[in-house]
Amino acid sequence: MVKLTGADYVQAMFSRIASRYDLMNRLMTAGQDTRWRREVIHRTQLPPDGRLLDLGAGTGDLAREAELQEPTSWVVAADFTLDMMRVGRAHYISTKLNWLAVDALCIPVPNESFEAVVSGFLLRNVIDIDQCLREQYRVLKPGGYMVALDTTRPPENFLRPLINFYLHIIIPNLGRIITGEADAYTYLPESTESFLEAEQLAANMKETGYHQVGFRRLMFGTIALHWGRK
Numbered sequence: 001m002v003k004l005t006g007a008d009y010v011q012a013m014f015s016r017i018a019s020r021y022d023l024m025n026r027l028m029t030a031g032q033d034t035r036w037r038r039e040v041i042h043r044t045q046l047p048p049d050g051r052l053l054d055l056g057a058g059t060g061d062l063a064r065e066a067e068l069q070e071p072t073s074w075v076v077a078a079d080f081t082l083d084m085m086r087v088g089r090a091h092y093i094s095t096k097l098n099w100l101a102v103d104a105l106c107i108p109v110p111n112e113s114f115e116a117v118v119s120g121f122l123l124r125n126v127i128d129i130d131q132c133l134r135e136q137y138r139v140l141k142p143g144g145y146m147v148a149l150d151t152t153r154p155p156e157n158f159l160r161p162l163i164n165f166y167l168h169i170i171i172p173n174l175g176r177i178i179t180g181e182a183d184a185y186t187y188l189p190e191s192t193e194s195f196l197e198a199e200q201l202a203a204n205m206k207e208t209g210y211h212q213v214g215f216r217r218l219m220f221g222t223i224a225l226h227w228g229r230k
Contacts, residue, residue: 006067007080007103008123013184014058015083020179021092022059026179029219034061036149036218036225041065043227044116044145053115053139055079055104056122063097066118076087076114078102092184103172105131107139115144123150124195133208140230145211151192152201152224159220167222189190192199198224 014105017024025033040062046052049072054063057077065076066206078100079085085099093116102108104119104126117136126132136146154163167189175185196204198215217224 003048003156005125009121011081013181013187014081015161015178017058017175017181017184018083018087021084021087022061024175024178024185025061027174027224032219033120036223037062037065038069039225040118040120040147040149041069043147043225044118046070046073046116049074050116052076052116053078053107053109053136055102055107055117055119055136056125057088057099058096058120060085060092062118062120064092064094066116067094067096074098076100078104078107080104087139094096105135109137109139109179112141113139115141117144117146118148118166120149121151123148123201129196129201130204130208133205133210137230138209139209146205146230147225147227148201149223149225150201151188151195151222152198153193153195153219154156155217157221163220163222179205192222198226201226 051074052066054077057079058062060077063075063077066073076098080103081082082101089099104122105128117140123129123132139144154160171188172182176182200215202213202215205228213228215224215226
């Protein structure tokens with residue numbers, strides 16, 4: 001058997017859990033992820049008839065939230081895992097939402113195509129974060145916002161043992177019960193702990209060229225919402 005690594009491993013993993021991905025997100029966050037996604041779209045300040053790219057869209061939760069908040073918008077949900085997008089298209093019928101198979105490191109659209117670029121739990125899965133940030137910056141129109149929701153390394157405080165127990169025991173076992181894929185939900189805490197701290201990601205965004213960069217931590221410091229403007 002060929003052992004998959006890097007992008008191939010991530011793609012295969014998300015294909016296996018696609019049918020239960022949304023349910024697991026609701027359970028792992030106690031439903032808070034829906035509120036976080038509302039804030040992501042709100043922070044884009046998407047204008048009427050604006051264009052928004054949901055990069056690493058998965059089943060399209062952020063893209064659909066954009067349509068709800070700004071019904072006149074033109075939204076593209078882009079991902080490199082076809083099975084995730086198939087699940088999204090089957091569960092949520094929309095005549096307006098556009099789906100695109102795409103590598104987040106090489107987005108096949110012209111420069112300055114979107115008023116907003118958003119992502120939910122994308123950045124910790126890419127093999128080159130800075131290239132991903134550059135591509136989002138390239139396709140963003142001047143004055144537009146990039147907003148990213150992702151995991152971040154939990155802080156060192158008195159809650160750390162409880163957070164570790166939740167990440168390394170509760171989530172993998174919940175993933176095994178709900179999806180039958182404990183390995184996928186072992187990857188989640190491992191990738192979270194190896195990902196950039198929120199402060200470092202903000203610094204990388206500034207180096208890419210974004211200004212008005214900011215972030216705030218969520219869920220006991222394990223999630224961070226980042227934003228920046230071109």
